[in-house]
Amino acid sequence: MELLRQIFWEPFETMYALPDLLLQTLWEGFVSGTLYSLIALGFVLIFKASGVFNFAQGIMVVFAALALVGIHALGVPPYLALLLTLGVMALLAITVVRVVLKPLVNQPDIILFMSTIGVTFILIAGGQLIFGGEPKAMITEELGLPTGASDWEVGGGLVIFQHIDIAAAIIAVILIAGLAIFFNKTKVGRALRAVADDHQAALSVGISLEYIWVVVWFAAGVVALTAGILWAAKSDVSFALQVIALKALPVLVLGGFTSIPGAIIGGLIIGIGEKLFDLYWGAPILGGGTESWFAFIIALIFLLYRPEGLFGEKLIERI
């Protein structure tokens, strides 16, 4: 009885009593949601174009942020450092495609997946060897990202909007929109969709697979850099950051592996859902710390009812 009350009554009572907290939670959930979407987007891009489930996306986030901070630390001006980091990510994309993926064409999915885990090992160890293992501060102010906060009074309380969070949401939205336009309206984008539909047909009309792959891996690198900057501004650049990327997996399940709008909506659902759940149900009933699995359990339940995801393009083969 007490438990039922805790599940069905008290959370809503708290929500009603503290509307500012509820709004704040929704806002925080929205901000993390956009960042989850951004990371999931990196997965979707690569999965669409090459059928590779890119496990290295997480470490790419850390690596990009580290490269940016590391290059800046050499005395390079911030925006130039940003450009150089983009160059590093492009180089990484070319290397991965040339050295790892191209020889593995036509191998089963699991082999391609494992090869990206190999890349992850190399990037984690290489990143620490080059840049050192200690955490570093993100160059937020140097990049012209805003700091500070604005308040909004609601129902006797405050909702605090961090400017960096607002900026993060805006940047994420712009990037997502830009990528959507790029892949829907440009020639490269059409080629990419052709590759996603059918490798062989695309090859036969003269589309270079390798070129398309480099483009998507670079796009995933840009997404990783953006996610890295925005997330590191909230804490710092350290190797612990890469686990955040695992959060993108349930987002993908919710949204479907091949759908860009799915990644966005899925990210928002997971971001807002886990904050609400942890605050109103997880902490009082289960002792907190539920964020580490909530998204995955939601994905699991979701899978049982709708395996193709919210916006999945095709039905998964049922067994």
Place this chain on the structure above:
Amino acid sequence: MLKKLVLGAAALAVAGSMMHVPTASAEDTLFVPSLSYRTGPFAGGGIPIANGFADYFAMLNERDGGIGGARVIVEECETGYNAQKGVECYEATKGKGALVYNPYSTGITLQLVPKAPVDQIPVLSMGYGLSAAAIGEKFPWTFNYPASYWSQMTSILDYIDQNGGIKGKKIGFIYLDVGYGKEPIPLLEKLAPKLGFEWVGFPVGVKEMQNQSATWLNVRKERPDWMIMWGWGAMNPTAVKEAAKIRFPMDKFIGNWWAGAHADLDSVGETGKGYLSSNFSGVGTDFPALQDVMKYVVDAGKSQAEKDDVGNVLYNRGLFNAVIIAEAIRAAQAETGKKAITGADMRLGLEKFDLSEARLKEIGLEGFTAPIKASCADHEGAGAIFIQQWDGSNWNRISDLIPPNTEVVKPLLEEAAEKYVSEQTGWQTQTCG
């Protein structure tokens, strides 16, 4: 050419593996393994500690030719804060005549505690590990100077009491959701009714270290008067930033001694101004011993540390660990009359260990830390801590030494030690004086 290279590599591989054949420690050397972590998610803390630890011994070797005429050999072994590599490091180094182990990880400490009596090598978990190890009768081979987590918690609560009283207050306890962070919870449970405060726990999962906004929303909901943090690694800067985001007053937010380093707050900067943390080792280089380290080691280019990092909180922590070992070695040498001692002698030295004010002055660390005196029964030394405050760019000491509330902690420690021993069969205990 290639063949030669391959042959050469194979020969070296054989030579390398031969080095693992256990050898008795040679005359006049003291072998101190350093289980460090310069890689992995907690490298930010592991690097300065390992540097400070190595540099102090390097300085003793350069300046005095070692300790009591015997040179100290420090061998680092990388654990990556990973318990399995920790065991590997232990097995790899114990045969070389290791005197004492400093695992710098609660997980590895727990694995080594039962091994210590068997291999006759003491474990010194300085300010971490098993709190109950403070009871020397039950844990003859484990030491946790200068204070256990529980003792530290009573000191922090004492500080809160001194600054506005603790009765009727609500205290939030944010902790890394592993063994280390959970350690003080039994103490809070026991003390809350006794001292008349209320407490709420906020766990932060290892995977969520940098994703704490839900945790801090919860803090906002609970509205505690004070926050205490048991954090490590990337959790610390994130927590301070999130606290600033919800406008939690920084001077009511106290980290433990692993949550108050330069590495943690440098990336937070001005935002973290006013944040408090406990500490037991001095900050800065204004001590003669540290000047010697600068002169003999760092300036001579024999250190892995950047010059700016010398004197920061965790560097000095690692250095202080080395000081304790060096002093215990001296005590053991005095006790046994040998130059090259063994692990068992080292244990005696750690029990006879007495770091008095006078001795601190002698070794050039006056005012660096509270005096510690250990005994057969007391393996934590009940050292006092002080509170330091972040001013936006550096740590400043703001309180006097706060001794732990031994009366409260002692029975709890004894109870926990009793429980540990009761679950083991054939556990070796000792009786003291």
Place this chain on the structure above:
Amino acid sequence: MFYREAGQFKTTYAADSAHFPIFQDKAFIWLYLAIGFIAVPLFADDFFLGAIMIPFLVFTLAAMGLNILTGFTGQISLGSGAFMGVGAYACYKMTLAFPEVNIILLIFLSGFFSAAVGVFFGLPSLRIKGFYLVVTTLAAQFFLEWAFIRIPWLYNYNDSGAIEVPQREAFGIIVTGANASPVTQYLVCLAIVVVMTWIASNIISGRIGRSWMMIRDMDIAAELMGVRPLYAKLSSFAVSSFYCGVAGAMMVFLWLGAAEVESFDYNHSFEILFMVILGGLGSLLGCFLGAAIIWILPVIIRAVLPPTVDFITPFTINSAQADLVSDIIIGTMIVVFLIMEPLGLARLWAIVKQKLRVWPFPY
């Protein structure tokens, strides 16, 4: 030349379906067993046993568990680390409740607990497969990790949240705890692994194993031929988790001696998957080879690299850098192996065997 089966006639069905049909294979197996049971304990030191051989055996067993699921049934799982944890916690609770019972028996029994948990989390596999299944098994991994922390009963309300292995005996000999000699622990591990390998080999070549492989190769065809996916998949999850559970109990009781939840985290699930893939999907021999290359090679690199670099170059590298270099080497090796021989080391061994058979002729 060396692996000629000419002149070795099989006169019964039993001989034809034997595990090692050729004399040379039999001889090798007896040789390996002799090395494992006699030579290693005689000559090895504590480092070799405690840091190389025991973990190697533990991971071999875990890899075998995952290989049953992934290699033989075609279901990818990233929950093996957590299933190992279930076995370890089950063994801990049982030995506290029944301190008198032979610990080796308890290690085996703990496998059943993890089998039950494995079946539960295997249920989604009836509807989904591929990467979607990866996500559900990761859900199991994270949920169980959280449960290991949040349910204090599991670690007996220990203040530090860890399980500490008490001293236990089997047949009057101390097997667990710090007083157990590494040789004993090694022999117990080896015996368990040998027995469980033998059992696995029999299951796989029997009816159940064949139904797994049918599901793996083409589930719809298997169903048409009368294999029930429900039973085949769930039995595979059960056996797989059983092996992982025993491996987990061995890991904590015979190797680490104490464990926090960190010892069962998702990195271990990945590590075990590496072993399976590098060793060879669908091969028991591959489990041994995979565990050897993923566990033993880095240990050797870490031990040998710093003195080697000191010796042949003017540079020195510290233990941390050696660790990172070994990670880079492992990562590179994974990629190179996948490109050169996606079927794993076991396939490489099969090629070598074939070459030996026809040597000195090309074919």
